[in-house]
Amino acid sequence: DVKVTQSSRYLVKRTGEKVFLECVQDMDHENMFWYRQDPGLGLRLIYFSYDVKMKEKGDIPEGYSVSREKKERFSLILESASTNQTSMYLCASSLSWGTAGNQPQHFGDGTRLSIL
Amino acid sequence: QKEVEQDPGPLSVPEGAIVSLNCTYSNSAFQYFMWYRQYSRKGPELLMYTYSSGNKEDGRFTAQVDKSSKYISLFIRDSQPSDSATYLCAGTGGTGGFKTIFGAGTRLFVKA
DSSP: OEEEEEEESSEEEOOTOOOEEEESSSSSSSSSEEEEEEEEEEEEEEEEEESSSSSOSSSOOOEEHHHHHHEEEEEEEEEEEEEOHHHHEEEEEEEEEEGGOOOEEEEEEEEEEEEE | OOSSSOOOEEEEEEEOOEEEEEEEEETTOOOOOOOEEEESSOOEEEEEESSEEEEEEETTTTEETTTTTTTTEEEEEOOOOGOOEEEEEEEEOGTTOOOOEEOEEEEEEEOO
């Protein structure tokens, strides 16, 4: 079974802090993704990566950056945390089908981040 | 208009009922479609995925895609209280590139 592990289930930080969320997958997947999930808004893509050291902006990248130094690890960074970044953050990974799109994504259990 | 639309519910049914969950989508280039189940305080887990139009069955679950009407359905037979969760549909492929577009989810409650 694919396993996507997020480093923290719950995290509380203060405004202005730099926050790191870590994600590791064990299935040698090329693609990795960071989403945030908010009630009524569903899953919104923040950033994704289709290869080591490659990254692409998603739909809501403002205030976030990412790092992918190794294939199995994808980090999300909140440069200066703000209260509107309080949310559930989900990491996912997948193989690629090329032009047909992605194979299904496999998700971690999420990090519930509160910014005070 | 969102690319993938779902009724948020909640949908409440008695145990043993047949449940029908539905989505519509607007991107005609989508080729693959997925259903995820998400329990409270957990990440989404893949239930089923299908290619293009047609049906796919897995135990009590049947996924149906009608590309002509851009309609995706998930049927759950003999529903159980353990099926209580949020169900998300998704589409990918074509002009979506690497992106998978998710619906916001339908909350299902199955009463014992």
